[in-house]
Amino acid sequence: MQNANTAKRLTEKNTYKLKRGLKARHLNMIAMGGAIGTGIFLALGATIKQAGPGGALIAYGCIGVMVYFLMTSLGEMATYMPDSGSFETYATKFVDPALGFALGWNYWYNWSITVAAEMVAGALIMKYWFPNTPAIIWSISFLALIVGLTLLSAWAYGESEFWFAGIKVFTVIVFLIIGIATIFGIFNGKPVGLKNFTVGEAPFVGGFKSIFMVFLIAGFSFQGTELVGIAAGESENPEKNIPRAINTIFWRIILFYVGTIFVVGALIPYMDAGVKTSPFTLVFKRAGIAGAASLMNAVILTSVLSAGNSGMYASTRMLYSLAKGKKAPAWLAKVNSRGVPVNSLILTTIVASACFLTGLYAESTVYVWLVAASGLAGFVAWLGIALCHYRFRKAYTVQKRDFGKLKYKAKLFPLGPVIALTLCIIVILGQGITYFGAAKIDWSGVISSYIGLPLFIGLWLWYKKKHHTSVIKPEEVDFDSIEEEMKYLK
DSSP states (O other): OHHHHHHHHHHTTOSOOOOOOBOHHHHHHHHHHHHSSHIIIIIHHHHHHHHHHHHHHHHHHHHHHHHHHHHHHHHHHHHHSOOTTTHHHHHHHHTOHHHHHHHHHHHHHHHHHHHHHHHHHHHHHHTTTOTTSOHHHHHHHHHHHHHHHHHHOHHHHHHHHHHHHHHHHHHHHHHHHHHHHHHTTTTTSOOOTTGGGSSTTTTSSSHHHHHHHHHHHHHHHHTTTTHHHHHGGGBSSHHHHHHHHHHHHHHHHHHHHHHHHHHHHHHSOGGGOOSSSOHHHHHHHHTTOTTHHHHHHHHHHHHHHHHHHHHHHHHHHHHHHHHHTTSSOGGGGOOOTTSOOHHHHHHHHHHHHHHHHHHHHOTTTHHHHHHHHHTTHHHHHHHHHHHHHHHHHHHHHHTTOOGGGOSSOOTTTTHHHHHHHHHHHHHHHHTTGGGBOSSOBOHHHHHHHHTHHHHHHHHHHHHHHHHTOOOOOGGGOOHHHHHHHHHHHO
């Protein structure tokens, strides 16, 4: 009877459902593309300047450890329960429905704002080639492109992201090859060696404080890796493809970041690194590659479009999942014949459009605060992943279920999620540390750094009070219903 009710509940009010059209190569590039963006192409120079090449390597290495545990935690849950709501659904099932509500809306809002930010950024990049064309034309064009891709199907999103991310990955690989060749003097016959690692205060500039500040910045570079959890809901063979993606992607990303920091640190003295010019551009110029600035501008534009594309997909699926779980209006759960939650897409597009118009005409006021409010959302989502995994595994253990049924098991439990949870809390609390000066406190900076936190807590408490939810006890987690539902959705 329970099984029949589950099937009935899943089919009522909507003939169509999401389609599992994402292949293994799509999942690989979705996660990789989420982590390789402006953080590596632009911000890396600033981090090396602040902490030196050695300090940057330590900071990114520490964040890398945190992301590894988060990815394995997400992989275990996503393989067991591949759902487009990802950590929103996991929080609802394993922790507290109020936490799921807050995580879901927080994540949707974050990506909606991110889409808007990327559209504004794309318009600014195009000014490099077309300085006289109004920015709004490019913003609208780029928004239309990513909406069109999302409207086609999950496969269309996966395929476009495969090529967007592929360009970024190819650029990094070429950069590493050219950079290493330049270090050994293959291009100009003058080996650089590692002398820049010891110039001035290098390899560690500014001591522990600088490393800690870069540690906070590095977290933003890796945001987007959690997209693989959302994409799992439309993966062709999640039990096989997700573990493969988790196991390979993380190490590739770490290699890219560590390798890039090493090459930039070796070729560019830390005092010459910064954000005005991409370190990639500087290295390509030194290698004698013509049109290096224009080339990197095109790659950065690809990164922006990739982020916008992923943001539209993620926010649309999260809104759909919220509606499916009765945490958003039911009409947002409508899915068309191609498996696209079209109403969620329309609403997300409207919000993103309003935000990027705000970005164009009120940059110094509203837009800045909108972006600030979404700044911590990614870290909050990561914190949610670690907490959900801890509660998932605890419930699974308490109920003495068969661990052999888990197709993928996260390593070093419970140490992994505990480390990730601790580091996430440190990153969240440390965001505004620079605004607490010895002389006076910059309250404007403090508020902009932490405004996302009370918004998240407010959502959590509001839902909790309205629906009288409570923390789910480990022995009360309904694994049987979850497994039955997953069978039906396959």
